[in-house]
Amino acid sequence: MFKSYRKEWSFPEEITFLNHGSFGACPRIILERQDKLRHELEQNPMDFLHRTLEKRLDTARERLASFVGCSPECLVFVSNATTGVNAVLQSLDLRQGDEILVNNHEYNASRNALDYVAGLKGCKVICVEIPYPVQSKDDVIEPFLAAATPRTRLAMFDHITSATGFIMPVKELTERFNQLGIETLIDGAHGPGMVPLELEKLGATYYTGNCHKWMCTPKGSALLYVQQGKLEKIHPPVISHGWNTLRTDRSKYLIQFGWTGTLCPTPWLCIPDTIDYLENLVPGGWSAIQKRNHELALAGRDLICRELGMPIPCPDEFQGSMVTIALPPDPQLRPPLLLRFEAILQNRLWEEHRIEAPIFFWPDFKTRWVRISAQLYNSIEDYQKLAEALKKELSLGY
Numbered sequence: 001m002f003k004s005y006r007k008e009w010s011f012p013e014e015i016t017f018l019n020h021g022s023f024g025a026c027p028r029i030i031l032e033r034q035d036k037l038r039h040e041l042e043q044n045p046m047d048f049l050h051r052t053l054e055k056r057l058d059t060a061r062e063r064l065a066s067f068v069g070c071s072p073e074c075l076v077f078v079s080n081a082t083t084g085v086n087a088v089l090q091s092l093d094l095r096q097g098d099e100i101l102v103n104n105h106e107y108n109a110s111r112n113a114l115d116y117v118a119g120l121k122g123c124k125v126i127c128v129e130i131p132y133p134v135q136s137k138d139d140v141i142e143p144f145l146a147a148a149t150p151r152t153r154l155a156m157f158d159h160i161t162s163a164t165g166f167i168m169p170v171k172e173l174t175e176r177f178n179q180l181g182i183e184t185l186i187d188g189a190h191g192p193g194m195v196p197l198e199l200e201k202l203g204a205t206y207y208t209g210n211c212h213k214w215m216c217t218p219k220g221s222a223l224l225y226v227q228q229g230k231l232e233k234i235h236p237p238v239i240s241h242g243w244n245t246l247r248t249d250r251s252k253y254l255i256q257f258g259w260t261g262t263l264c265p266t267p268w269l270c271i272p273d274t275i276d277y278l279e280n281l282v283p284g285g286w287s288a289i290q291k292r293n294h295e296l297a298l299a300g301r302d303l304i305c306r307e308l309g310m311p312i313p314c315p316d317e318f319q320g321s322m323v324t325i326a327l328p329p330d331p332q333l334r335p336p337l338l339l340r341f342e343a344i345l346q347n348r349l350w351e352e353h354r355i356e357a358p359i360f361f362w363p364d365f366k367t368r369w370v371r372i373s374a375q376l377y378n379s380i381e382d383y384q385k386l387a388e389a390l391k392k393e394l395s396l397g398y
């Protein structure tokens with residue numbers, strides 16, 4: 001039912017990889033393409049980086065823009081979503097006393113970037129509590145809106161949360177914040193490739209997303225989208241030549257993000273090939289990939305919940321290709337011992353069973369959760385293996 005494309009990836013036979021969510025994984029053929037580009041670059045770094053890079057990046061940007069539904073003028077490359085979040089936060093003209101909304105599911109690195117900027121500028125960070133599991137969109141929307149005040153300048157939220165792996169109602173949130181005149185920054189680290197994107201229609205002010213996760217491009221490839229009309233004020237966190245450019249042939253936004261110092265641009269240049277390769281690998285292309293991965297994640301979830309005797313966490317509409325499932329409570333495990341057991345169970349899965357699946361606490365060191373991912377190289381047998389391994393390790397007291 002779920003055809004596996006595992007041979008297209010580099011995983012050794014003995015590994016069960018159920019953690020696409022953390023860093024993604026790139027197919028072999030794309031890595032070969034990247035190698036070719038890297039060799040080409042080293043044959044004449046001047047020609048590649050100085051004379052032809054801008055044109056090459058333009059071509060890649062145009063292809064990515066059509067994939068995520070926005071004008072290429074609004075889209076730039078960054079190395080990862082962390083950089084995208086930092087770029088926006090560090091560029092905003094924030095004032096003392098301004099308020100920024102965030103929530104308790106926010107990825108730690110992005111939250112740190114926010115706290116850093118808020119600390120420099122004297123802004124107040126207001127963290128709203130969203131339950132997990134969520135049962136309705138209002139579980140997310142209501143606490144956010146209740147926290148908005150006339151001083152709120154920005155609302156920052158994930159598209160798909162990291163540890164808890166659920167899809168936020170981003171369309172509704174952006175609409176409501178737009179009505180209030182509050183800018184939105186969406187941390188879409190897991191968005192591109194996992195769910196269909198129409199960035200312009202979504203209406204967020206800023207959206208950053210990784211290509212190296214669910215689009216399976218080489219690591220170090222991500223995007224930043226900024227709404228028309230706001231482009232000129234957003235700059236990269238690293239200031240380079242573009243800051244005092246005299247060029248007028250393109251926006252300062254494109255110029256500044258087009259060069260942030262010497263680096264290897266090949267992850268970005270592989271984006272068009274990766275889009276095309278996966279589109280052609282699976283009958284039905286990207287929409288079939290997203291449907292397959294979503295259905296496999298749900299099937300894996302159902303299997304694990306059944307085997308462990310645990311409830312299904314969220315309604316299906318909240319799940320993309322990741323699901324975070326509660327593990328049975330163990331009354332023997334108490335903090336601080338519990339804290340150690342998180343890493344121990346995850347390590348046991350790897351060391352004893354050669355399974356990669358992250359184990360988290362949520363929200364307060366009382367419950368342990370396992371997050372599963374579903375990508376083209378996974379099949380339903382992978383979740384059966386995980387369920388067996390979890391049952392064995394839990395019965396041994398881990």
Ligand SMILES: Cc1ncc(COP(=O)(O)O)c(C=O)c1O
Nearest residue numbers: 080081082107158162187189210
């Ligand atoms: C929601 C979220 N934001 C940001 C990131 C950071 O991604 P990167 O390390 O590629 O910057 C992650 C990584 O898992 C994430 O889940």
